[in-house]
Amino acid sequence: MMRKQTKLVAVLSAAALMAIGASATAFAATAHWDQEDGEWVYLDRNGDRVTDEWKKSNGYWYYLDEDGYMAKDQVIEDDDDKYYVDSNGVRVTNAWVSMDNDDLLDDDDQSEDIDTVWMYFDGSGKALGCDTDHGEIKKLTYANGDATGYFIFNEDGYMLSGWQRWSKSGDSEKLYYLGGQNEGWARTGWQYLTIDPDIDAFNGINEDDDDYNDEEWFYFKSDGKAVENDDRSIGGRTYIFDEFGRMLDLWVYKDATSASASGAFTNVDGTSTATDSQFYHEDNGDRGKNWIYAYPATDYDDYSDDPYWFYLDSNGKPFRAIQETVDKKKLTAIGSAYRVDDDNVADADDPEYNGAVGAKSIKSETYLFNSKGVMLTGLYWLGGDDEGDTNAKVYKGTSKEAMDPGYYYFNTEDGSVNGQMVTNKKVTIEVDGEDEQYYFKKSGAAYTKTIISGTVYGDDGQRIDEYGDGSTYQIVTLDYDLWEKGDEQTEENIAVPAGSQILLNENGKIKKSGTVTDINDQKVKVSNYVVTSVEEDD
16 A cells, blocks of 8 residues: 555656756756766756755755765655655655664564554655654555545654554653554554553553453544543443553442542442442443343452342442431431341341442332342331431432331342332241231331231231131230221320230231130130130130
């Protein structure tokens, strides 16, 4: 491609050279071109050779060297500029010229592998990049004029290739990829490229790190600059890149320990709990939103083999419980909990459980999340304690209204109902290996210490079914007050005071009034749920 353009210049030069001969014949009596020993020279009016000077003939420029001979096929250094004259001595313009390296390039980390050096000479014949402090970037055509791209030339006029960090001013250098030694144009758009930690462009990358890959995705803007330490919307999706231009995925956050004053984006040791962490899909790198199914950490070895559900906002940040005070202007989820269906054991290192929890309403359904952002399922005790500890309360999202203390069940079934808080429904839940029945209010809290349609739900929310035998009743002494469904649980609305005796059977039913024979063959009389008399059955 570039060599063909150079040959074209050579053809034009031959025509120009014939014009020189004609000029020499016409003006032999004045300053003129002449030949000596088969070489062209230019004689002034006194017949002396002109040296170290350009001469123009019929629109073409020629250079007379220090001995006065016309220079051919070489680079001409004229002050701080460089030019090239072809094999016919004509100064080339708007053309690529290649030459052997021969130590023309600085001894840097990539030059030892380069054996061909390219220069480009503009419309005046000057080499691009010369007479500058840091070189020059220029948009030029290539591929026989079928394509255009940005090329970078150093201050000596030589085209750069490979990975380069460069800027006009020498500071705030940007990352470019310029292809091989016979290419040179800055890549644009998405590129999957090999990196080399041994070159200056990637100084700081340790190939011994567990997360190191020798091939990475990069995105180069239309001017050839890589997106570095920033996010970018591309094709309607958002992606994020580290300080070396590498596309990141999974949990990405700003590393405050970076040498960079403002921190650098990284996914090393990234977790869903890292400050301002955002999630980027592993398959294609775009930023997630809404529901995702993922591991809570970039390093999967830190967790079990099972991923979990997370809910992300439009910026890819997970909703998660954070211990904060109620007086915050924007209250995020706070609270503490324990899982009732897990032997009431809390393990803070288990992603499925963490003492801080927060609830969030999503499309009219309520879900529970821990401080890692993991969606929780199962039966939980949520909310305040008897001491009025506000940090034990659970808030919905940014609302300052705490959820009522109580037992809540978040669906463990697969599919669309997974994780949804159960409301206004009876549910049988396995607790400590036994099936227990709960009845959840419209608010989601289980009824406790409540009589519902003749069935008693105890202080733990479970239907009381450990007394009597089938439909046969047994006398039970209450440890707590009982209310009826619909009544506000206040001192004035107590249906059965603590300490009272009541009749319960194995089906959880309570006798409201009348006389029955209990499991011990006693005649028991009941009025308004309370046992009033007990007689031995004759």
